[in-house]
Amino acid sequence: GFNTVWLDENVANATLDEAVNQGFWIVPMMQLPQTDDQGNIPAQLTSQQVIGKRVSRFLDQEAVLCWDIGSGLSFEKSSLVSRSAQSLRSADPLRPLAADVWDGFQRYSRSVDQIMLGAHRWPLFTTMELSSYRDWINQKRRLAQPGTYTWTWVQTHLPEWYMQNLGVQEGQASIPEPVGPHPEQIRLMTYAAIGAGC
Numbered sequence: 001g002f003n004t005v006w007l008d009e010n011v012a013n014a015t016l017d018e019a020v021n022q023g024f025w026i027v028p029m030m031q032l033p034q035t036d037d038q039g040n041i042p043a044q045l046t047s048q049q050v051i052g053k054r055v056s057r058f059l060d061q062e063a064v065l066c067w068d069i070g071s072g073l074s075f076e077k078s079s080l081v082s083r084s085a086q087s088l089r090s091a092d093p094l095r096p097l098a099a100d101v102w103d104g105f106q107r108y109s110r111s112v113d114q115i116m117l118g119a120h121r122w123p124l125f126t127t128m129e130l131s132s133y134r135d136w137i138n139q140k141r142r143l144a145q146p147g148t149y150t151w152t153w154v155q156t157h158l159p160e161w162y163m164q165n166l167g168v169q170e171g172q173a174s175i176p177e178p179v180g181p182h183p184e185q186i187r188l189m190t191y192a193a194i195g196a197g198c
Helices: 013-020 048-058 075-091 107-112 128-144 160-166 182-196
Strands: 004-008 025-029 097-100 113-120
Touching: 004 013, 013 025, 013 048, 025 048, 075 097, 075 107, 075 128, 107 113, 107 128, 128 182
Parallel strands: 004 025, 097 113
Antiparallel strands: none
């Protein structure tokens, strides 16, 4: 039932073509420009020409669902994200922008026009109950401007620390015992997220 794939903006053309040919919607993960020591962005990195060139190969495919402009974003990056979003909007005014935010929900929902704000955490294999997980998501959603579209990732993998405790080596293909997350857990987290307004 999956119909969308997130791809790094530097993905190989062959992989991009394969995803589109398989019928997937594409969400390019755009890299934010780096700032200098004073926190300034070189003007050429946010210019409409540069942004236009970076997005054109995705737009040629006509399969872009939205643009992912960052993950785990903090309050301090909101100005940088806002400027990058304006340049991206100039290159493609039709598609929405999505960002996964750690803090600064109010600022992001005000400074970036029509942004879809995401928040996530991985509750499985911790002491967090699903009801607390739902409350956490709802709290993050309520920190944004009213009416802001909010979304979340649902945990479908084991945390890295848990894998290390199991003695699983990096790059190991599989784990001999089924340890989860189980389909029922993923389903319940999805229901909790939808119940919280995502």
